[in-house]
Amino acid sequence: MELTDMDDRDKAKLTPARARELFRGGAVTPTAGFSRGHAQANLIAVPVEDAFDFLLFAQRNPKPCPLLGVLEPGQVSSELLTGGDIRTDLPSYRIYRDGELVDEVPDATGWWRDDMVSFLIGCSFTFESALLDNGVPVAHIEQNRNVPMYRTSIDTVPAGRFAGPLVVSMRPVPASQVADAVRITSRYPAVHGAPVHVGDPGAIGIPDLAHPDFGEAVDLPPGAVPVFWACGVTPQAVVMASRPALAISHSPGHMLVTDARDLQYQVP
Amino acid sequence: MELTDMDDRDKAKLTPARARELFRGGAVTPTAGFSRGHAQANLIAVPVEDAFDFLLFAQRNPKPCPLLGVLEPGQVSSELLTGGDIRTDLPSYRIYRDGELVDEVPDATGWWRDDMVSFLIGCSFTFESALLDNGVPVAHIEQNRNVPMYRTSIDTVPAGRFAGPLVVSMRPVPASQVADAVRITSRYPAVHGAPVHVGDPGAIGIPDLAHPDFGEAVDLPPGAVPVFWACGVTPQAVVMASRPALAISHSPGHMLVTDARDLQYQVP
Structure with a gap:
């Protein structure tokens, strides 16, 4: 079946x-809505000379x-994408050179280097399913x-x-x-995980909810409180600020669909 | 007050x-019992050339x-030991060269290299307090x-x-x-976190609970089930198996007492 023939249930x-x-x-x-119940992931890949610093950044x-x-x-597959290839298996990639976005491509093989280290970062699609399932x-x-x-x-x-x-994402609750x-x-x-901030956007330096830096503004329903979660776009903002020679990421919203199940990441 | 004058409450x-x-x-x-309510940590420090591999090992x-x-x-302090020095502030250190334990010292400064990367790893003292507080x-x-x-x-x-x-620790429950x-x-x-195994020691390759590889055997109370948790001594076993040129760890039980509170690590 081709993508164009598919409805959301497919x-x-x-x-x-x-x-x-x-x-x-x-x-x-x-990729929102694909392979329900399976975790999706943000990608950021950097050359090995920057990999320790980025791994430490993520740990901190x-x-x-x-x-x-x-x-x-140099690895391009893992148990999160069994039989797959990280350079080709996402729908769209962004290429950053010296912190500048220089290309957006459906196949990153042409930009890849043999020493790239790929970091797969959790995506809020997982907890959004849990919110909806719980009536939020x-x-x-x-x-x-x-x-x-x-x-x-x-x-x-x-x-x-x-x-x-x-970088934070906002959901009015x-x-x-x-x-x-x-x-x-x-x-x-x-x-x-849990939100980093609840309430006043100005308190964390956001002048106007109507003008997001990424994604699209949403209407705030009456009586809703803006709630802010740490966001997987942060590595891209950090790459732009820190200017490594090369970084390859997913295009926002165009994630890696992994073999892991959402529920594997639930604690306790 | 000197250590010798102190009782457990002190x-x-x-x-x-x-x-x-x-x-x-x-x-x-x-260090068991010191600074109640504060998290203690395992230490493993390796030269920078091995640091990416170890950080990746910990992530995995x-x-x-x-x-x-x-x-x-090169850093020897952090917000986990404000004003402290990781080379001197633990009661005892073990020095491994090429995977062999070569020294045990109260001050690791003499063995330190300027490019050492120190990893601080959570310690089960934190969850033991929670078990006791909950009547287990x-x-x-x-x-x-x-x-x-x-x-x-x-x-x-x-x-x-x-x-x-x-390496696992065992508590009969x-x-x-x-x-x-x-x-x-x-x-x-x-x-x-949660146990890795509950019940039969033989199923995970432990021939005899009476002969632990580290620490001391305990008596199993009647009706108790052996429960096994992943253990912070694993990095030392891995260093012995993988033989990096230099690794510096705490001596078992002689942990870093950190400024972090146990409850910071409780989820959700």
């Missing part, structure tokens, strides 16, 4: 291997950069938009050459369900 | 900074090697012994030059409280 039922095969074959689409910043897996220098509405899904993301005035903890601002949203997402530390 | 009340000052001054003692083996902090090459008995504390630890037939996930067997022990420790993934 996408949800695809095995991760079959979804990756479609993307490897050239299909370019956001587990809320924006929870690592689901790290491939060794997710506005951007209801409004059929990409989640709004913002640079903040909160600094990440630097490591070696990497430093930069924390009905006041009566803020506690539920905290409780539910705190059970998923591997996919950003 | 040790429990020491601030972490004061405890580290005592050890820096030459006091050599196991979060149950035996949950990282509380990593110091950058901890046999080795009741029997006033060191916890028994065993090499297993379970392999860790290799990373670069590091590979080796998983009354059958009616095994579920409680799982539930409680699973809330502390940063200090080894």
Whole structure:
């Protein structure tokens, strides 16, 4: 079946291997809704000379950069994408040279270096499923938009050459369900976990919710409180600020569909 | 007050900074019971050329090697030991050259290299407090012994030059409280988390509980089930198997007393 013939139910039922095969074959689409129940991942790959610094950066910043897996220098597959190839199995890639976005491609093989180290970082799609399953509405899904993301005035903890601002995603939550949203997402530390901030956007350096730095603005329902979670786009903001010679990431929303199940990342 | 004048209550009340000052001054003692409510940490330090491999090893083996902090090459202090010095502030150190234990010293400065990277790894003292607070008995504390630890037939996930067997600690738990022990420790993934095995020691390659590879055997109370947790001694077993040129660790039981609180590591 071709991608164009698929409805949401078909996408949800695809095995991760079959979804990756479609993307490897050239299909370019956001991955929200694919292979329901399976975790998706952010990608950031850097040459080996920057890999220790980035691994340390992730260790020191587990809320924006929870690592689901790290491939060794030169490896292009792992148990998260059995039989797959990290250079081709995502729908779309962004290429950064010296911190500048220089290309966006459906196949990163042409930009790859043999010593690239790939970092796979948890994605909030996992906890959004848990929120919905628990009756907490997710506005951007209801409004059929990409989640709004913002640079903040909160600094990440630097490591070696990497430093930069924390990026957060925002979901408006009905006041009566803020506690539920905290409780539910705190059970998923591997996919950003509990919120980093609840309430006033100005307090973390966000001047206007209507103008996100990434993604799309959402309408705030009456009585909803803006709730902010650390976001997997942070590594891209940090790459832009820290300017390594080369970095390859997924395009926002165009994630790696992994073989891992969402529930593997639930604690306790 | 000198260490010799202290009873358990005095040790429990020491601030972490004061405890580290005592050890820096030459006091050599196991740290169980010091600075109650504050997390203690395992240390493993390796030269920078092995640091990426070890950091990757820890990322891939979060149950035996949950990282509380990593110091950058050459750093000897961090917010986990404010104002302290990682080379002197533990009561006792073990020195490994090419995988062989060559020295045990109260001050590691003489063995230190300027490019050492120090890894601080969570310690089960944190979840033992939680077990006791919840009414689950901890046999080795009741029997006033060191916890028994065993090499297993379970392999860790290799990373670069590091590979080796998983080491586990064992606590006998009354059958009616095994579920409680799982539930409680699973809330502390940063200090080894939930057990890796419940029941038959032979199934994970342990021939005889009476002969641990590290620590001391404990008596199994009638009706108790042996429960096995991943152990922070695993890095030392891995160093012995992988033979890096130099590694410096704490002596078993002689931990770093950190400024972090146990409860910081509780989820959700």
